Amino acid sequence: MAKLNTEKIKQDFPIFNQKINDETLVYLDNAATSQIPKFVEEKVRDFNEKERANVHRGVHALGLRATNQYESSRQKVANFIGANNAKEVIFTSGCTDSLNLVAASFGEQNIQAGDEILVSIMEHHSNLLPWQxxxxxxxxxxxxxxxxxxxxxxxxxxxxxxxxxxxxxxLTHVSNVLGTINPIKELTDLAHEKGAIVVVDGAQAVGHFPIDVAELNVDFYAFSGHKMFAPTGIGVLYGKKDLLDKMQPYRLGGEMIANVTREGATWAEVPYKFEAGTPNIAGAIGLGAAIDYLQSLDFELIQKHEQELTSYALEKLKNVSGLTIYGPQKSNGRIGVISFNLKNIHPHDLATALDLNGIEVRAGHHCAQPLMASLNTESTVRASLSIYNTKDDIDKLVSSLHEAKEFFSEFR
Structure with a gap:
């Protein structure tokens, strides 16, 4: 039976050639930022060394080549997420920027006194604060x-x-704390029945399983590149073209105009009216390369690997006495984002102890404080999995948790 070759995949990521505190690096903070493969780094370096120029503005050779690469990445994104038209893909600085764009443009134009906005309690602050x-x-x-x-x-x-x-x-497609996969198609249908538009934070979903925005029928879908093996500082907002056409830009400046006079201005067509100024060209090219890298793997094998690893992790963690896991207790209907607390040990202390063994996890409220309050805790430790993680990584995590329990028990 075919499996993901994690040993080969790990060789694609130079960061694993180092040690942390003289220990083999076990990277379990993928929900915050994934690592970047050599393939993507090389594509970005090639652009900067051979084709670096601004896009859409010059008619010289470098400018045309840069523009072609930039727009090629836009088409790759459209194909990757199932958009009907590449013009429905707007490049932003990240998922946060994308969600703020929707709130500042569509929201400002369409929300009136007495209207209602509905969010889930599991939202990342990026999909809460703009609406709040x-x-x-x-x-x-x-x-x-x-x-x-x-x-x-x-x-x-x-x-x-x-x-x-x-x-x-x-709504978030996948909770960055609980790992829960929300039934977006069902929820979108319910919202549309009431005449509401749907905005989805897909930061934790893209790269873990296939996304088809047309099938989901969402109105807006946002995600970041740095959680799917691309550089930081690049993100995407997908929006249905009929909605984008009616929206006013909320950032003004170069490149997003059709014509400017002393008296006023008219805007460029979508997506350009939302991409004021010089964009993150190298980041967009890196995002396109990350999509190429993901597509060189088998998404079915990615899903299978991550689900098996999540199931293994959940079972192993349940054997650690005093450990509380938040969210779904089985791997079905969730991804490998696992938040937990160990009795009598503060999450930051536990994360520090794990780091001494080369294990990188996240500790804190994960930019989801209302959810933390709902869970009756202030913070958790979070281990999040990706394609290069293995059962050995989980075993090292669990072994280190037992060590930490023994160490901290000496101070009680």
Missing amino acids: QLAKRKQAKLNFIEINSDGLLDIKNLKSKINSKTKIVA
Whole structure:
């Protein structure tokens, strides 16, 4: 039976050629930022060494080559996420920037006093704060969808909250704390029945399983490159073209105009009216290369590997006495983002102890403080998996947790 060759894959990532605190690097902070393969680095370096120029502006050879690469990456993104038209793909600085764009443009134009915006309690702050502040500015009401005891979105609660006043439903595709995969197609259908548009934070989804925005029928979909093996500082906002055409840009400057006079201006067509100034050209080319890299692997094998590894991790972690896992307890319906706490050890202390063994995890509230409050905790340790992680990594994590328990017990 075919499997992902993790040993070969790990060789594609130069960062694993080092040690941390004289220990083999075990990188389990992929939900924050994934590592970058040599293939992507080389594509970015080639651009900077051979074709570096601004896009869309010059008619010289370098400018044309840079523009071709930049727009080729846009088409790759469109194909990768199932967009009907490459013009529906806007390059941004990341998922946060993408979500702010929707709130500042579509939201400002369409939300009125008395309207309602619906978000889930599991949202990252990036998909909460723009709507929270928009609601305050517009005197609209912000409502929350709760989760159940299994860490799943409470669909009954959603149905009780959504109504004809609901104009925007903003949801994460995958929780960055619980690993829960939300049923976006079902939720989108419910929202559209009430006349609401749907904005999805796909930061934790893209790169872990196939995304088809046309099939999901979402109105907007946002994600970052740095969580899917691309450089930092590059992201994407997908939007349905009919909505984008009606939206006003919220950043103004060069490249996003059709004509400027002393009296006013008209805007370029989408997507360019939302890409003011010199874009992150190298980042966009790197994102295209990351898509090429992912597509050189088998997505079915990626999903299978990550699900098997998640199942293995959940079972091993459950054998650590005093450890509480938050979110779904089985690998079905979730990805390998696993948040936990170990009794009587602060998450930051535990993360520091793991780092001494070369194991890199995240500790904190993970930019999801309302969710933390709902879980009756202030912070957690989070281990998040990717294509280069192995069962050996999980074994080292669990062994180090036992060591930490023994060490900290001496101080109680």
